Amino acid sequence: MLRIHHFPATRGFRIIWLCEELGIPCEVVFVDFSGLYRASAEWRAMNPVGKVPVMTDGELTMFESGAMVQHVLDRHGGGRLEPARGTIEHSLYMQWSWFAEATFARPLGEIVNHRRVFADRAIPEVIEEMKARTRLCADALDREMRGKDYLVGSFTAADIMMGYTLRAYERLLPDESLPEHAGAYWRRLSARGAYRAAIAAESPEQRERQ
Numbered sequence: 001m002l003r004i005h006h007f008p009a010t011r012g013f014r015i016i017w018l019c020e021e022l023g024i025p026c027e028v029v030f031v032d033f034s035g036l037y038r039a040s041a042e043w044r045a046m047n048p049v050g051k052v053p054v055m056t057d058g059e060l061t062m063f064e065s066g067a068m069v070q071h072v073l074d075r076h077g078g079g080r081l082e083p084a085r086g087t088i089e090h091s092l093y094m095q096w097s098w099f100a101e102a103t104f105a106r107p108l109g110e111i112v113n114h115r116r117v118f119a120d121r122a123i124p125e126v127i128e129e130m131k132a133r134t135r136l137c138a139d140a141l142d143r144e145m146r147g148k149d150y151l152v153g154s155f156t157a158a159d160i161m162m163g164y165t166l167r168a169y170e171r172l173l174p175d176e177s178l179p180e181h182a183g184a185y186w187r188r189l190s191a192r193g194a195y196r197a198a199i200a201a202e203s204p205e206q207r208e209r210q
């Protein structure tokens, strides 16, 4: 049984959404996201840098969301939601998956971290610089999505990797609307039944049940 240790609207959403797309069960365990808990020895034993998410699958424990997505596909996907290995499409699938987390989500995350750590002493120049880096990524995505529905052929897990990043973009930068094609792509992703089901799985009602 897959178990995702998660806090609503954070990267564990990728795994919940993926499991909804694949139709496989995934238990959501809500984590205390306070800095105090994430710095505790108990949580550091799960995630050595005190971040979320953490996923367990039997005796395996993992702490990087993109690697979790690939593990779920390899172990439980039956070849679904990714192009065939060794093809150009698979290389592009990996490129966009990594871009979504390592390049696009990174400046977004730095905006959050900077605001969280410095609060009312946040340095506007730092925020502006990170916003500019984010815009560069949104523009690159926009060019890619012109005339396309998904990143690589039909819907794949690369779209899930990117979908979380776009969700964070919309939430963290509400005044910066996505450019045309990237925006249409984001609306297409967030209208999927599995995306809506994943949103419901991390709702306050679900949290209260624990």
Ligand SMILES: N[C@@H](CCC(=O)N[C@@H](CS)C(=O)NCC(=O)O)C(=O)O
Pocket: 009, 010, 011, 012, 050, 051, 052, 053, 063, 064, 065, 066, 101, 109, 113
């Ligand atoms: N590359 C990691 C990033 C994990 C990450 O930054 N998680 C955020 C929440 S989405 C977090 O825990 N932030 C708290 C912090 O960095 O202090 C992944 O994809 O799992």
